[in-house]
Amino acid sequence: MPDQGETQQPAPSHIYYFSIGNGTWRGRFTFRVQSWRSAHRERIGLKNGALAASLVLLQSLLGPASLLSKITPQPQAGEFGKAENLVVLTKFGVTLYRLNEVYVLDPDGTTVRVLAHERFGPVPVPHILTRTFEYPAKIHDDGLSSTYNMPLLGSPWILSYQISDDHNSLDGKLTCAWAEATEKARRTMR
Numbered sequence: 001m002p003d004q005g006e007t008q009q010p011a012p013s014h015i016y017y018f019s020i021g022n023g024t025w026r027g028r029f030t031f032r033v034q035s036w037r038s039a040h041r042e043r044i045g046l047k048n049g050a051l052a053a054s055l056v057l058l059q060s061l062l063g064p065a066s067l068l069s070k071i072t073p074q075p076q077a078g079e080f081g082k083a084e085n086l087v088v089l090t091k092f093g094v095t096l097y098r099l100n101e102v103y104v105l106d107p108d109g110t111t112v113r114v115l116a117h118e119r120f121g122p123v124p125v126p127h128i129l130t131r132t133f134e135y136p137a138k139i140h141d142d143g144l145s146s147t148y149n150m151p152l153l154g155s156p157w158i159l160s161y162q163i164s165d166d167h168n169s170l171d172g173k174l175t176c177a178w179a180e181a182t183e184k185a186r187r188t189m190r
Contacts, residue, residue: 011109015143017083018073020167025071027170027185028064029089031055038178044154047128051120052153052179058091065089065096067185080107095122103137112137114148152176 010019033039033056039049059065067089074082082104089097097120104113114137120129137148144167148159155176161183162171172183 010143012141012143013105013109013112013139014075014081016139016146017071017103017105018075018081020143020163021071021083022073022190023071023187024189025069025170025185026188027067027183029067029181029183030064031059031179031181033179035178042155042177048154055096058096062091065091067183069185078104080105096120110139110141112139114150153179
């Protein structure tokens, strides 16, 4: 039992999504295939191979994509709170990728269940360029970093994020057996 004068610290997931993540973040996204041979061994399929090749081609011709992320906390929702995140990758105003996520926070304070709906390209093509799926995440004890285990482009990816000391910028590294991506974003609005 805590001492009378001792205050209980907020859960890491509450710090991450409600205190720090809340708001609009803008930045850039890069994508690079490290080994097409490994992608073939992973059996990512024709569709995912074509999507990956398109991202590589677009970035080699036009540079990194613009990243927008809007996180909306819902502390009273569910058993321990939720947050919604809209992620959009664009180039010259054209949507390359759109991801709508709901983060369902576990009472343990670190585990998160992510409900996701993604779309590749500017126009929804149901069941071909869109899908709905679920995956796990973990917020680390400091509430300033996270790890997501997301299935993407036919492979399991590990997404690692670190918030800066000033709580206004974010570095992300996304890796799988055959590719890597980076996200660098700065908060533009709370």
